[in-house]
Amino acid sequence: MKKTVTTLADGRELIYYDSADDTVRDAVDPRPLDAVSTSSEIRRDPLLGDSVAIASHRQGRTYHPPADECPLCPSREGRHSEIPDTGYDVVVFENRFPSLAGDSGRCEVVCFTSDHDVSFAGLTEEQAGLVLEAWTDRTADLAELPQVAQVFCFENRGAEIGVTLGHPHGQIYGYPFVTPRTEQMFRSMDSHRAETGRNLFDDVVARELADGERVVLEGEHWVAFVPYAAHWPYEVHLHPRRRVPDLRELDEAARTEFPQIYLELLRRFDRIFGPGEPPTPYISAWHQAPFRAPGREEFALHLELFTIRRTPGKLKFLAGSESGMNVFINDVPPEAAAQRLREVASE
Numbered sequence: 001m002k003k004t005v006t007t008l009a010d011g012r013e014l015i016y017y018d019s020a021d022d023t024v025r026d027a028v029d030p031r032p033l034d035a036v037s038t039s040s041e042i043r044r045d046p047l048l049g050d051s052v053a054i055a056s057h058r059q060g061r062t063y064h065p066p067a068d069e070c071p072l073c074p075s076r077e078g079r080h081s082e083i084p085d086t087g088y089d090v091v092v093f094e095n096r097f098p099s100l101a102g103d104s105g106r107c108e109v110v111c112f113t114s115d116h117d118v119s120f121a122g123l124t125e126e127q128a129g130l131v132l133e134a135w136t137d138r139t140a141d142l143a144e145l146p147q148v149a150q151v152f153c154f155e156n157r158g159a160e161i162g163v164t165l166g167h168p169h170g171q172i173y174g175y176p177f178v179t180p181r182t183e184q185m186f187r188s189m190d191s192h193r194a195e196t197g198r199n200l201f202d203d204v205v206a207r208e209l210a211d212g213e214r215v216v217l218e219g220e221h222w223v224a225f226v227p228y229a230a231h232w233p234y235e236v237h238l239h240p241r242r243r244v245p246d247l248r249e250l251d252e253a254a255r256t257e258f259p260q261i262y263l264e265l266l267r268r269f270d271r272i273f274g275p276g277e278p279p280t281p282y283i284s285a286w287h288q289a290p291f292r293a294p295g296r297e298e299f300a301l302h303l304e305l306f307t308i309r310r311t312p313g314k315l316k317f318l319a320g321s322e323s324g325m326n327v328f329i330n331d332v333p334p335e336a337a338a339q340r341l342r343e344v345a346s347e
């Protein structure tokens with residue numbers, strides 16, 4: 001893998017990750033961009049104790065790419081996108097309009113491929129492996145920034161969940177604090193340790209494997225299951241069998257097997273609702289240990305993949321109970337979801 005770090009016209013960082021070690025990336029961004037000015041502000045909710053990022057810097061945009069021109073496709077003669085070169089394998093750059101910036105963290109965009117019309121599920125194993133390298137390398141680089149406490153790599157896929165750019169891409173957030181979900185997992189982990197003397201994640205994975213009813217897919221180094229108390233209609237948790245706190249600690253064997261397992265999961269997701277249905281909207285979310293949290297070695301890196309679609313044409317909305325009270329109502333029993341996800345395995 002070859003990594004090339006460069007800067008865009010407004011000073012944002014852009015990083016190419018190429019499969020071929022002899023790739024040269026020296027294109028310069030010729031666009032007349034003003035320097036990025038961001039003023040995102042973190043406000044703490046006194047009742048809930050959680051944080052809200054108030055991003056008020058969206059005015060002042062000076063560069064509007066025409067709607068029919070994708071800013072994530074490579075540049076070509078007379079048509080300059082966010083990526084100066086005329087081709088790329090995987091590329092990461094700082095978001096021009098970030099929700100978190102400066103002392104308040106960092107937001108990056110990851111383009112999974114230069115091919116506008118493919119989805120992640122349509123990538124080759126080599127391409128998916130390169131994306132994993134990019135996620136891992138970004139986690140390592142962001143770990144060095146004092147303002148970043150936790151790194152979140154994720155993909156939103158589908159117009160139903162508000163994705164406006166069709167180009168296959170994901171995002172990386174470097175939060176300046178430990179997120180509420182992660183804090184909650186740490187609390188559960190600590191009380192489980194106090195009560196049983198064991199690691200919570202190890203016990204959860206062991207229980208799913210022993211039960212078997214909700215297991216979706218098993219590899220030599222990874223296991224995927226629908227959790228016992230799934231919140232979403234179709235939700236899968238993917239764990240490496242050897243527990244590690246973050247992407248940097250995955251061993252070579254797990255890295256090598258990951259593309260095969262993850263691509264199969266994504267392809268099954270697209271088949272859940274049968275042929276003729278539009279691609280399944282999904283959120284794919286990497287959970288990693290915060291960098292400086294006590295007990296981080298106990299945390300289990302894992303990926304949570306879920307869709308908000310319940311049945312063809314019907315979405316799960318976060319309505320009164322979910323949005324008002326944080327109580328999820330799930331109409332699809334986790335065992336039925338797991339069975340469906342086994343039925344639609346690739347042949």
Ligand SMILES: [Zn+2]
Pocket residue numbers: 070071072073115116166167
């Ligand atoms: Zn594109």
